[in-house]
Amino acid sequence: AQRVTQPEKLLSVFKxxxxxxxxxxxxxxxxxxxxxxxxxxxxxxxxxxxxxxxSIKGFTADLNKGETSFHLKKPFAQEEDSAMYYCALQNxxxxxxxxxxxxxxxxxx
Amino acid sequence: xxxxxxxxxYLITVTGKKLTVTCSQNMNHExxxxxxxxxxxxxxxxxxxxxVEVTDKGDVPEGYKVSRKEKRNFPLILESPSPNQTSLYxxxxxxxxxxxxxxxxxxxxxxxVT
Numbered sequence: 001a002q003r004v005t006q007p008e009k010l011l012s013v014f015k016x017x018x019x020x021x022x023x024x025x026x027x028x029x030x031x032x033x034x035x036x037x038x039x040x041x042x043x044x045x046x047x048x049x050x051x052x053x054x055s056i057k058g059f060t061a062d063l064n065k066g067e068t069s070f071h072l073k074k075p076f077a078q079e080e081d082s083a084m085y086y087c088a089l090q091n092x093x094x095x096x097x098x099x100x101x102x103x104x105x106x107x108x109x
Numbered sequence: 110x111x112x113x114x115x116x117x118x119y120l121i122t123v124t125g126k127k128l129t130v131t132c133s134q135n136m137n138h139e140x141x142x143x144x145x146x147x148x149x150x151x152x153x154x155x156x157x158x159x160x161v162e163v164t165d166k167g168d169v170p171e172g173y174k175v176s177r178k179e180k181r182n183f184p185l186i187l188e189s190p191s192p193n194q195t196s197l198y199x200x201x202x203x204x205x206x207x208x209x210x211x212x213x214x215x216x217x218x219x220x221x222v223t
Contacts, residue, residue, distance in 0.1 A: 098154075099152040
């Protein structure tokens, strides 16, 4: 069965500090992994997907199949990064997404 | 503008009174899905549809119904709402096929059942 674990409910950092939001998954096949973000009073939106290997708003995430992890990182957090972050897994060739329980990131000035 | 719309955005109702939450997308997406978002539980899938007239249960389908008569619309029906269905509901859509497709989410519908 597919499962996504985000161990931290809340991550609180100061502006300029590095950020790492943890995500671990369990899936027997070859997963597609995503990070979605929800800013206050806004709809959920895609932040990045692992196949793109891109950096969005300074965030990056590397898929580590050995550790079954897809942690989200940013070297210098900004106040506007404060939001709810969800890690999600999609099985190959199918659109069903399984979400983690989310991590609230709070960046203080 | 490409978007997913939901109506109503807010709804307060009483136990047992049937309601429908509409969802519409203008991106010609085959796939549509409903999720509920609850504190500490994240987003859980209720029902999804791979195309017109094709629907299937997600992880928490009890107490809900859906239909997909047209490609753009995917209404969520609560025949007899109960207080445990008080939640924030999101509709989403995406393209289908091999690949990591982005899901586009609606603005959410906050439902309170008293």
